[in-house]
Amino acid sequence: MSENAREAILEAARRTAQAHGYGGLNFRDIGAEVGIKAASIYHHFPSKADLGAAVAKRYWENAAEALEALSTAIGDPTKALQAYPGLFRRSLEEDNRMCLCSFMAAEYDDLPDPVKTEVQAFADVNVAWLARMLAAASGSGSECETKARAIFAAVAGAQLIARSRASLDLFDTLIVSFRESGLIPA
Amino acid sequence: MSENAREAILEAARRTAQAHGYGGLNFRDIGAEVGIKAASIYHHFPSKADLGAAVAKRYWENAAEALEALSTAIGDPTKALQAYPGLFRRSLEEDNRMCLCSFMAAEYDDLPDPVKTEVQAFADVNVAWLARMLAAASGSGSECETKARAIFAAVAGAQLIARSRASLDLFDTLIVSFRESGLIPA
DNA sequence: CAAGTCCTATCTAACAGTTGGTAGGACGGG
DNA sequence: CCCGTCCTACCAACTGTTAGATAGGACTTG
Numbered sequence: 001m002s003e004n005a006r007e008a009i010l011e012a013a014r015r016t017a018q019a020h021g022y023g024g025l026n027f028r029d030i031g032a033e034v035g036i037k038a039a040s041i042y043h044h045f046p047s048k049a050d051l052g053a054a055v056a057k058r059y060w061e062n063a064a065e066a067l068e069a070l071s072t073a074i075g076d077p078t079k080a081l082q083a084y085p086g087l088f089r090r091s092l093e094e095d096n097r098m099c100l101c102s103f104m105a106a107e108y109d110d111l112p113d114p115v116k117t118e119v120q121a122f123a124d125v126n127v128a129w130l131a132r133m134l135a136a137a138s139g140s141g142s143e144c145e146t147k148a149r150a151i152f153a154a155v156a157g158a159q160l161i162a163r164s165r166a167s168l169d170l171f172d173t174l175i176v177s178f179r180e181s182g183l184i185p186a
Numbered sequence: 187m188s189e190n191a192r193e194a195i196l197e198a199a200r201r202t203a204q205a206h207g208y209g210g211l212n213f214r215d216i217g218a219e220v221g222i223k224a225a226s227i228y229h230h231f232p233s234k235a236d237l238g239a240a241v242a243k244r245y246w247e248n249a250a251e252a253l254e255a256l257s258t259a260i261g262d263p264t265k266a267l268q269a270y271p272g273l274f275r276r277s278l279e280e281d282n283r284m285c286l287c288s289f290m291a292a293e294y295d296d297l298p299d300p301v302k303t304e305v306q307a308f309a310d311v312n313v314a315w316l317a318r319m320l321a322a323a324s325g326s327g328s329e330c331e332t333k334a335r336a337i338f339a340a341v342a343g344a345q346l347i348a349r350s351r352a353s354l355d356l357f358d359t360l361i362v363s364f365r366e367s368g369l370i371p372a
Numbered sequence: 373c374a375a376g377t378c379c380t381a382t383c384t385a386a387c388a389g390t391t392g393g394t395a396g397g398a399c400g401g402g
Numbered sequence: 403c404c405c406g407t408c409c410t411a412c413c414a415a416c417t418g419t420t421a422g423a424t425a426g427g428a429c430t431t432g
Contacts, residue, residue, distance in 0.1 A: 005407080019295050023209050026391065039394080040408050048392065098292065105350035106284065106292045109205050119350060149347070149356070150363035154336075157343020161335070164291035164305060170335070177336035181369040191381080212417065225420080226382050234418065 006044045008034045013055045018097035021107050022052050022115060049112035056118035059100045060125050063087070067129040077136035078185050084130065084151070085175045085184075088159045089168065096166045102156045126152050137185055154178055192230045194220045199241045204283035207293050208238050208301060235298035242304035245286045246311050249273070253315040263322035264371050270316065270337070271361045271370075274345045275354065282352045288342045312338050323371055340364055 012033040017025055025048065027038035034041075045051040066087060074080040091097045101122035104111060111119065130148035138144075155175070162171035178184045198219040203211055211234065213224035231237040252273060260266045277283045287308040290297060297305065316334035324330075341361070348357035364370045 021207075021209075021292065023207075024296065027393085028390085036407095037409060038392090039410085042393075043407060096295075101350075102346060103292050105346050106207065106289050108350050108352075109282075110210065116350075123347065123350065146359060146363055147367070150340075150344075150360050150367065153343040153347040153360050154340040154364070154369070155343070156346060157339040157341070158336075160288060160291050160342060160346065161309065161339040164287075164294050164302075164309065166294075173332060174336050174339050177332055178340070178369065181333070181336065181367060183340070183364065183367040183369045213419085214416085222381090223383060224418085225384085228419075229381060 005034065005036060005040075009036075009041055009044055009051070010055055010058055013051055014059060014100065015094075015097070017052070017055055018091060018100050018103065019095070021103045022111060023107060025052065049114055052112065053114040053118050056100060056104065056115055056122070060118060060122035063122060064125045064129075067125070071129070071133065077133040081130070081133045081137060081151075081185055082179070084133075085155050085158070085171075085178075088155050089171055092159060092162060092168055092171055096163055098159055098163050099156060102160060105156075123152065134185070151178075151184055154183055191220065191222060191226075195222075195227055195230055195237070196241055196244055199237055200245060200286065201280075201283070203238070203241055204277060204286050204289065205281070207289045208297060209293060211238065235300055238298065239300040239304050242286060242290065242301055242308070246304060246308035249308060250311045250315075253311070257315070257319065263319040267316070267319050267323060267337075267371055268365070270319075271341050271344070271357075271364075274341050275357055278345060278348060278354055278357055282349055284345055284349050285342060288346060291342075309338065320371070337364075337370055340369055 009030060012030045013025055016030065016033075027041050027048070031038040031041055041051070045054060070083055070087070071077070071080045074083060088099060091099055099122075101119045104115065104119045105123075108116065108119075127145060127148045130151050131144045134144040134147055155178070158171055158174035158178070162168065162174065175184070179186050195216060198216045199211055202216065202219075213227050213234070217224040217227055227237070231240060256269055256273070257263070257266045260269060274285060277285055285308075287305045290301065290305045291309075294302065294305075313331060313334045316337050317331040320330040320333055341364070344357055344360035344364070348354065348360065361370070365372050
C-alpha cells in the first residue's frame, strides 16, 4: 500500500476538487474516502498546496494523454475537433462534476502559486492541441492559436453553465450551437 | 445608518463573492469592511444563506437594469449585442473579479437552494435579453434562445479563462474571435 | 414636561464545529 | 533493528451562529 495509497489520495482529491474546488478539499474527508487518517496524508504530500498542485498536474497530464489518444485514434483533425467537447462532457456525466481547472480558474485569487502554474498548464495543453488540429484541418493560419483559445473558452463556459442546470442536454445544445455558428468547424 | 448598513453589507459581500465565491464569504471580514462586528450582520440578514441569496438577487436585478439601459441607449440591436461582452469586461476591470453567478455556478453543489435560484435567474435574464436582441436583429428564428444561450456561455467562459491569466487583452481577443467566427453577430 | 417603555442597531463574549498542520509513538516486513 | 506507513492526540486558527448587554432615539402616558 505504498504507491497505492498515494494514487488513491490523488484520485479522491481529484474527484472532490472537480465538485467542490480547491477550497473544498480537506484532508479528513480525503482520508476517510481512502481509508486512512488525515494525518497520514502528510506522509505522501507535505502540504495542501503540494497536494493541490500534484492533483492539478496529474490532471493536465491525463488530459494531454487523452487528447493524443483522441487525435491518433480519429486521424481526421476536423473529426477530432468535433469530438473534443466530449472530453468536457465526461466530467458532467460523472455526477455533474466540472473541469478541475475551470473550477480553479474561478478560485484563482486563493490558489497557492504552484497550483496556479498547473492550472495554466492545463489551458496551454488544450490550446496547443486545438491549434494543431485547426492548423491540420485548414492547412494554414497564424490565427489558429487564437481560434483555439476561443474554442477552449467557449467549451469551458458551456460546461460551467450546463453544470449550474445539471443538464447534459443543455451542454449538447450549446456545443451544437457553437458548431452551427462556425466557432467549431463542422 | 439603518438602510445604509444593509446596503454596505450587500456591497461588500458582492465584491468579496465576485473574487472568492460564496464559500469565500465570511461575516467577520464583511463586518470589518463595513465597520461593524460580525454579529451585527445578523440584525440585517438572518443567515449566510439569506445574505448570499440577497446578494445574488440584487446582482441579477442590477444586471437586468444594465441590460435595459444598454439596449435603450444603443437602439440598434446588433450594436447592443456587440456591446454585451463589455458588461463582463467590467468585472475583470474591477481587480480581476468575475461574474458572481459564474463563480457560483462552479460552486453549485455547495450552494443553499435559495442561492441557486437567484443564480439561475441571472442566467435567465441574460439569455432573455440576448434572445430579444437576436430576434430584433435578424427578424426571425425560434432558435434565438438557443443562440442566446450559446453567446452567454461563451462570454462567461471567456471571462473565466481571461481571469485565470488576469488579462483583459485575452478577454478582448476571445470576444473578437467569437465575433469573427459568427457566434456573435458582426 | 418627565418618566417609563420599547425599538433599532450595535456591541462583547462565547459556543461548537471544522480546518491545515505537528509531535511522537505503534507496528509490521525486510 | 530500522524504515516506511500509519496511528492517536493535539493545537491554533477560523467558521457560522447565539446570548445577553448597552446606548440612543422615538413613543406613550401620567
